Structure formats: structure tokens, C-alpha cells
Amino acid sequence: MAMFSSLRNWVDERFGWNELIAPLRKKTVPRHKLSYWYFLGGITLFLFIIQVLTGILLLLYYRPGATEAFESVQYIMTQVQFGWLVRSIHSWSANLMIFTAFAHMFSVLFLKAYRKPRELTWLTGMVLLFLVLGFGFSGYLLPWNTLAFFATKVGTEITGQVPLVGKPLMVFLRGGEDVTGATLTRFFGFHVAVLPGLATLLIGVHLLLVQRFGISVPPRLQAEWMAKPANQREMKFFPNFLLRELMAWYVALGVLGALAAIIPWDLGVKADPFVSAPAGIKPEWYFLFMFQTLKLIPSKVAGIDGEVLGILGFGVIALLWLLIPFFERDHASRTRQWITGIAVFALAYITGMTIYGHFAP
Amino acid sequence: MDILRLKIRAAILLPVLLSLYLPAAQAQKPAPAQTQVKNSCLDCHSILPDELGVTEEKFSHDIHAQKGLTCVSCHGGDANNDDAEKSMSRAAGFKGKIDRKQIPQLCANCHSDPAYMRQYNPSLRTDQLSQYKTSVHGKRLAAGDTKVAVCVDCHSVHDLRPPSDPQSKVHPSNVATTCSRCHADASYMSSYKIPTNQFAGYSKSVHHNALAVRGDLSAPTCTTCHGNHAASPPGVANVANVCSTCHVFQAQLFGSSPHQEAFNAAGLPGCVTCHSNHEIVHPNDEFIGTGDKSICTQCHTDGDAGFVAASSIKQQLDQLAAAISSADQILGRAERSGMEVSQPQLELSQAKDALTKARVTIHSFKPALLEADIKVGMATASKDYEAGKKAMEERNYRRVGLGFSLIAILMVLAGLRMYIRRIEEKDNDENPSVVHP
Amino acid sequence: MVAGGRTFTGIASALFLRNPNSMEAGVSTLNPGTLGKPGVTPVRRRKFIETLLGSGFLATSIAFLYPVLRYLVPPRALDLGNDSVVAGRTTDLKPNSGKIFRFGNRPGILVRTASGEFRAMSATCTHLSCTVQYRDDLQHIWCACHNGHYDLNGRNIAGPPPRPLEAFEVQVLGEEIHVRRRSEA
Numbered sequence: 001m002a003m004f005s006s007l008r009n010w011v012d013e014r015f016g017w018n019e020l021i022a023p024l025r026k027k028t029v030p031r032h033k034l035s036y037w038y039f040l041g042g043i044t045l046f047l048f049i050i051q052v053l054t055g056i057l058l059l060l061y062y063r064p065g066a067t068e069a070f071e072s073v074q075y076i077m078t079q080v081q082f083g084w085l086v087r088s089i090h091s092w093s094a095n096l097m098i099f100t101a102f103a104h105m106f107s108v109l110f111l112k113a114y115r116k117p118r119e120l121t122w123l124t125g126m127v128l129l130f131l132v133l134g135f136g137f138s139g140y141l142l143p144w145n146t147l148a149f150f151a152t153k154v155g156t157e158i159t160g161q162v163p164l165v166g167k168p169l170m171v172f173l174r175g176g177e178d179v180t181g182a183t184l185t186r187f188f189g190f191h192v193a194v195l196p197g198l199a200t201l202l203i204g205v206h207l208l209l210v211q212r213f214g215i216s217v218p219p220r221l222q223a224e225w226m227a228k229p230a231n232q233r234e235m236k237f238f239p240n241f242l243l244r245e246l247m248a249w250y251v252a253l254g255v256l257g258a259l260a261a262i263i264p265w266d267l268g269v270k271a272d273p274f275v276s277a278p279a280g281i282k283p284e285w286y287f288l289f290m291f292q293t294l295k296l297i298p299s300k301v302a303g304i305d306g307e308v309l310g311i312l313g314f315g316v317i318a319l320l321w322l323l324i325p326f327f328e329r330d331h332a333s334r335t336r337q338w339i340t341g342i343a344v345f346a347l348a349y350i351t352g353m354t355i356y357g358h359f360a361p
Numbered sequence: 362m363d364i365l366r367l368k369i370r371a372a373i374l375l376p377v378l379l380s381l382y383l384p385a386a387q388a389q390k391p392a393p394a395q396t397q398v399k400n401s402c403l404d405c406h407s408i409l410p411d412e413l414g415v416t417e418e419k420f421s422h423d424i425h426a427q428k429g430l431t432c433v434s435c436h437g438g439d440a441n442n443d444d445a446e447k448s449m450s451r452a453a454g455f456k457g458k459i460d461r462k463q464i465p466q467l468c469a470n471c472h473s474d475p476a477y478m479r480q481y482n483p484s485l486r487t488d489q490l491s492q493y494k495t496s497v498h499g500k501r502l503a504a505g506d507t508k509v510a511v512c513v514d515c516h517s518v519h520d521l522r523p524p525s526d527p528q529s530k531v532h533p534s535n536v537a538t539t540c541s542r543c544h545a546d547a548s549y550m551s552s553y554k555i556p557t558n559q560f561a562g563y564s565k566s567v568h569h570n571a572l573a574v575r576g577d578l579s580a581p582t583c584t585t586c587h588g589n590h591a592a593s594p595p596g597v598a599n600v601a602n603v604c605s606t607c608h609v610f611q612a613q614l615f616g617s618s619p620h621q622e623a624f625n626a627a628g629l630p631g632c633v634t635c636h637s638n639h640e641i642v643h644p645n646d647e648f649i650g651t652g653d654k655s656i657c658t659q660c661h662t663d664g665d666a667g668f669v670a671a672s673s674i675k676q677q678l679d680q681l682a683a684a685i686s687s688a689d690q691i692l693g694r695a696e697r698s699g700m701e702v703s704q705p706q707l708e709l710s711q712a713k714d715a716l717t718k719a720r721v722t723i724h725s726f727k728p729a730l731l732e733a734d735i736k737v738g739m740a741t742a743s744k745d746y747e748a749g750k751k752a753m754e755e756r757n758y759r760r761v762g763l764g765f766s767l768i769a770i771l772m773v774l775a776g777l778r779m780y781i782r783r784i785e786e787k788d789n790d791e792n793p794s795v796v797h798p
Numbered sequence: 799m800v801a802g803g804r805t806f807t808g809i810a811s812a813l814f815l816r817n818p819n820s821m822e823a824g825v826s827t828l829n830p831g832t833l834g835k836p837g838v839t840p841v842r843r844r845k846f847i848e849t850l851l852g853s854g855f856l857a858t859s860i861a862f863l864y865p866v867l868r869y870l871v872p873p874r875a876l877d878l879g880n881d882s883v884v885a886g887r888t889t890d891l892k893p894n895s896g897k898i899f900r901f902g903n904r905p906g907i908l909v910r911t912a913s914g915e916f917r918a919m920s921a922t923c924t925h926l927s928c929t930v931q932y933r934d935d936l937q938h939i940w941c942a943c944h945n946g947h948y949d950l951n952g953r954n955i956a957g958p959p960p961r962p963l964e965a966f967e968v969q970v971l972g973e974e975i976h977v978r979r980r981s982e983a
Binding site (some may be wrong): 074077078084085235236239240243244246247250251253254257258261262264267 | 698701703759760762763766767770771773777778780784785788
């Protein structure tokens, strides 16, 4: 269309559009049996965009504050036109995003995409994963229902167990000694301002790095292609991969809509700090594996408090997980086997513990 | 003889014990009155074994002790004297253990003296003795029966707490247990030829549940209906009066119902005939009507006016209960499907109120009166049922909307697929090096 | 629909392809050998794809935008939160009458006294939770279930209720009667 090409020229003369996207035009995506895993990052990004959009819509009616939060969510669910849809999509998309973020991380781990020179991509990605969990934790409290209240209580209580910094950290998170309306305000601030700002920044860096270095290929395949370049198969990023990504996004949209309409997110009962916690209170599924692990550790291990040991253990594991790319210095292939093994174990552990935690009394 | 032995023992032990005990006694100081006043009675009796033993700790809970009265106030004697012989002598006015027949008079010496009691608590009643004399216990005591209850049996002695104290044996929550100590003891009561199942029955009642479980102190216990100091059973004609102090509506309706005259003529007590006296369980709709568990059919037979009325009443109740239940069900289904139905559920509670009210109106035994309540309830229940239906319709509408969106998405997916295929075929032709599947 | 499809392909090719005009010709000018699948000419196939895509995008956009736009319009039922509710209008009640309104998740009772003053309190009887009502003959509040009586301040004056009804603050703004929970000092 002539109109579009003249528009394009106009933009190009004032923006340098052609020069800007020139490298992108050349970008390719490797095609092989495991290429489908490449979509996960984009799906996570899509879900994040959905969260931002539905989150902004929810912000128009939500009121943070112990006396009003629950009622405002009830208002959204019952009085606002399609409020039920926006809210349920927001809740479902949050859970799906955490799932795809984890899946994306594990696929990167198994496909060994964290190798040099992509260590920073891995680091920013891991920090993003922690941010996503933070989004989940802070957002969960906002409807101010009984489950959320006690889950937050337990969660911040566990944080308080960390030696030295635990107590001040807990007070910082709670906005006081106990979980109160002050906690709600604080979590709201984290959830709609602090975390989105950080996440947007990091996503920008993460995507930039991905664009700069291109999509990685698993080591064995890489070696094969170096030996026989004729076997190398690629597809163009623009428009082929992107169009396929778009298909994946539409599928995700369909799944979200179906979940929101058929299994709407429930309201629960308004939180009452003076009522005792309901029996068998558990955190949301994405924290279950840690929660269940802490429950299984005996109360005292070699004189150290079991829960503290568990928390410190998770902290150490998180730190090591962050540093995975840096372990492949010498004996790369052997380290890689180790990493694969540990990754398989971690995946099995997380899955198993989550299921166990779900069915445990 | 025992007292002599004691005197010897006391004479030997006293110096030893005093030297050991006095410092400790002063350290405890449970009641301020005692530290200022010497109480030689307690000095010994707090370490004597049961029967003669009264510990300082026990005595510290006694309201009399807290007000400054001591052993001497009731038992006489001299509390300042450490010599057991002198302090427990007739000369010092020592009365020893008070005889049961004289206990009521002893207590009344103060408690029936308004001028005296005014010093301590002007609002306390002072007619307990005169009331007691009219009670079964009082009358039998006067006739020489010492098995009946006297003041200390219910109120305890030496650790007598005011009735408002939850640990007092005559606190409303404890009264029934206190009465049952005798009245539920079949062997103790064997000579009296009255039933001993009252406490067992009462324990199953709604009144007991209200008092003991829900902590509602306004719920009746033994003394509420029988009186406390003037305890006697209400006569057959008077039982209904007792119940009607709280159950006003039911009594009023009953009073103007055909049953009032009929029961009077038959010498049947109102209320108790259908509801029992002690084992008053929560009534359910089966009590009324013509079914097997119904009470009406104990007198009424098929064909008489009462029978017809009973079945009409039951039918109306069932109708409303069923309407409420179906509204409840559909609202529950809607709620589980994710619809927000708190408003109709709130209104349904008003329909339940109408049913409660109807169950009171039953006591008029007039189906016409019941109709008004039932109608109100039915209107609300059907309105809420409609709300539930609407919620289910909205739920279905959402699914249809979802269906359309999914179809639209599928169209896009199909279109994209085909579009990708097409540009890749084109690319294959243009750029053979970039191979697409 | 077709326009929608054309728009999409136009934008896509303008942004991404080197030669945005290569799509426009019915048969590719660069490669005359591609004559399409047997039986279906490239033009018809292309039109079908464009139609499908166009209508799909349009439909999904509507399915997306319609709820969002309706969401943005504030609903008529004012939500003032749990703490404050518009219980009614001054024209709703005559003196010496009362009405039930919703306060949060529980019923409340709004009373206009004989002297014209408005009072509001919880309508849940403190005895066994029936909903109370206003009795104009007694000029105070009454519970039909077991004959509980409350005065116009909510205090339980006769019958089984063990506690008073929770009293609310009333504020008349224009024609609207606002009822608010009593704030603690």
C-alpha cells in the first residue's frame, strides 16, 4: 500500500527506523526439535503485558486499605461491567505467568542457553523470576481475604526467621510488627509501583541482551552445525518467528479467557485479624514446595533450629542458582552434565513437593 | 474425747508450728483484713487435716473473710488467744461445729437484718430466710429432716463466693450441677419418691445448651423456674406462667387458642404437655402435623377439627421450608459457579425469619393466622429463587460469550497459520538458503 | 473484513519486508514460476487468508475492547465502601417509620422518628440474629421472633436480647441519607 510506504518513509526520515531495525531483519532463530521451547519467554512477556493492562484496569476501582479493599474487590466482581472478567484474568494470568517463568528458566537450563556470553541474560532472568514471585506474594494480599491474610502472616513470619537480617526485614515488609492495614498499603505500593518499575527495566535489559546475542542453540547441536553448516536450519525472526509467537499469544489469550469464564477467581471471606487462623493454612502453589520442605525438616538439626536451616538452605541454593553460568569454566562438558542432573532433580523435587504439599493435611 | 486429744496435740505442737508457720503466714498475705487482725484459729486449722482443716488459701476466696469477718463471727471463741483451750472455750462464746438445723437461722442473723447488711451491700435481698421457710427444703428441715439442703450446701462454706463469681457453686452456670448433687443421686433421694432424672433431662435441653455452651446467662436453670431460696415445683396450673415470662408470644397465642380451655379442663399443664419440663429439646417441624413423630396425634384423631388444623399447619410450614431450601440451593449453585449472590442470600435470611415467626404462630393452632407469615416468607423466597435463576442465566451468558471469543481466536490462529505458510513458501522460492519446513 | 485483512498484511509487510510491494501483485513478480496450488489460484487463496485473518482480528479486537470499554464506564450503584452507605432518600420515609437497608453484608435499619430525626443501627437482633423492624405503635424497634424490644438508641430494653444493636452515624446530605459506621476515637 502506497499509503503505508509513504508513512514508513516519513517515520524513517525522523526516526532512523530502517537503520534501527536493520539488525533485527537479519536476526534468525534456530530451528530444531526443541525450538518450541523458545516460545516460553515470549509467552511470559505476553502474560506480563496482560497483567499490566488488567492491573491498570483494576486500579481504577480497587481501594487499598483494610476497611475497603475487600469491598472494592467485591464491587469489581459484582457491580462493575465485566469486572469479574478483568479480575479473574488478572488472577489466572498471574498464576500462569509464574508457571511459564519457571518453565522458561528450566528450559534455558536444559538447553544450556545460559553459557557465555549470555550470563547476564541468565542473571537478569533469574532476578526477574524473583520479582515475579514477589509480584505473586504482594498481589495475593490485596483482596484482603482470610486466606491471603494468613498466608501473608505465615510467609512474613518465615522471613523473620532468617538470622540477623530476618527481623528487620520482616518489620519492613509488614510495615510493623504484625500484618495489618499498613502491610496492605505497603504491599500495594510494592505491587503497583516498585515491582513494575524494576521489572520493566529488567525486561528491557533482558530483551536487549537476547536481541544482541541472538537465540542460543544447545551445545551438541551447535557442534554438529559447526561441522556441517549445510544442516543448519533457521527461520527469520521477523516475521516468521514473531508470527508464530503471535499464535502462541493468541492461544494463551484463549486459555486465559476460558479459565476466567469457567473457573472465576473467588472472593473468599473478609480478613479478620482477631479470628484464629483456619486449620491447614497453606501458601499459594508456587510457594508450596518451600513450605512443605520447611514442614518436613525436623525442629532441631545438629543444634540449629530446623526452620532457620531450611530458609538459609533455600537462600544458598538461590545464590548458587544465580551463579550457574559461572561454574562452567573448566571441564565444561562434565559441569554441564552435573548441571543437567541437578536441574532434573530440582524439577522433580519442586513438582513432587508441590503435589505433596497440596494433598498433605 | 477427740477434743481432748486435740488439745494435747495442740499444746505440744503449737510452739513448734508457730515458730515455723508464722513467718510463712505473714509472707502469704492473701486477704488484707487478716494481716491486721490476728487469727489464731487459722494458725492451727490451716494445717489440720480435712474435716477440721481450712487452709488460708481456701479462706481467702471467702466473701465474708474479704469483708473482714472471721471464724469468730460465726463460730464464736477468741481469735487472739493462742491457747487452744482458752480460745475454744464456752466462756469465749465458742459454738463449735454449727448444727445443720441451726444453720439457716445463723446466716439469717446477719442476712435478714437490713440495717446490718446495708453496711456491706445495700442492694442485697434480706428475705432469704422467710423464703426458705416456704420452700420444700425449709418445711422438711422444720419437720426434722436434716438431709435437705441448707444454706451451706449450695453456697459452700469457708470459701463462699458471691453468686456473680463464675466459680461460685450458685453462679447460674453451676446451679444445675449443685442441685444435681442431691437430686440426681438416686440412693440419696430414695426416701423421697420423686424422680431423679431431671438433671439428665435438663442436660439435653436447649436451655442447658444456651447457658453452658453458648454462655447466655439469661437462659433458665433450675432456680429460674423453681425459685432458689423458696424452691418448690410450680403447680400444674402455674407451669405455663413460668414459661411465659420469657416465651411471651407463645403464651399469649396459646392463651387465646382452643387448647387453653381444653388443657385446663383436663388438668394438663400448658407448655409441658408438648415440650416436657426438663428435657426441653429443640422442637422441629415433625412435632406438629399428622406424621408418626407428631405430638398432635396423641390426642387428635383423623376427622376431628384439630387433626385437620394440624395437617394444614404442617403443610404450610413444609411449603415455606421447601421454598427456602430450593432458593438456597440455586443460590449456592450460582455462587459455586463464581457468581456473586450475596445480596439475595442476605434477603433469604429474612425469609428464614418469616419461618421462625411462623413457628411461633403455631401456638395459636389457627391455620389462618399462620398464613400471613407464610405468605411473606414465600414472597421473599421466590424472589430470591428468581435472583438465583438470573445468576445462573448470567453464568450461561458468560460461557456463550466465551465461546464466541474462542471461535474468533481460532479464526485468527487458522489465518495466521495459513499466512505464515504462504510467506514461507514465497521465501523458499526467493531465498533457497533460508529453508522453511 | 477484507479491509481488515488488507490492513494487517499492509502493516506487516510495510514494517518487516524489504520490498513491501511484493505482496500486492496477484502473482509474484520476482518469481513467475509460483503459480499456486493446483485448483486454487493464488489470488483467491490470498483473499481467503486475508478475509479470515481480518475478520478474526476484528472479532478478537471487539471481544477484547468491548468488555474493556464497558468496564471503564462506572456503574450506577455507588460504592462508598463498607464504611458508608446511602441508606435511602429523605423522601422515602415518613416520620414514625422505618426501613431496612443493606450495610456491607448485613441488614441495617433506618428509622425516622416521630419528630423527624433519622436514626440508623444494625438490624440483626443480638438474641438469635433475626431481622428487627420498626413498630410505629410502640415507636421503637422490635424483634418479631422472640419479642425483643430496643429503644431508638439501639439499647435493649425488654425481652431476650442480651446486647444493644450497634448504632450507626447518620448524615443527611441534600436528599441522600448517608449511614456510616461509628468511628472510634
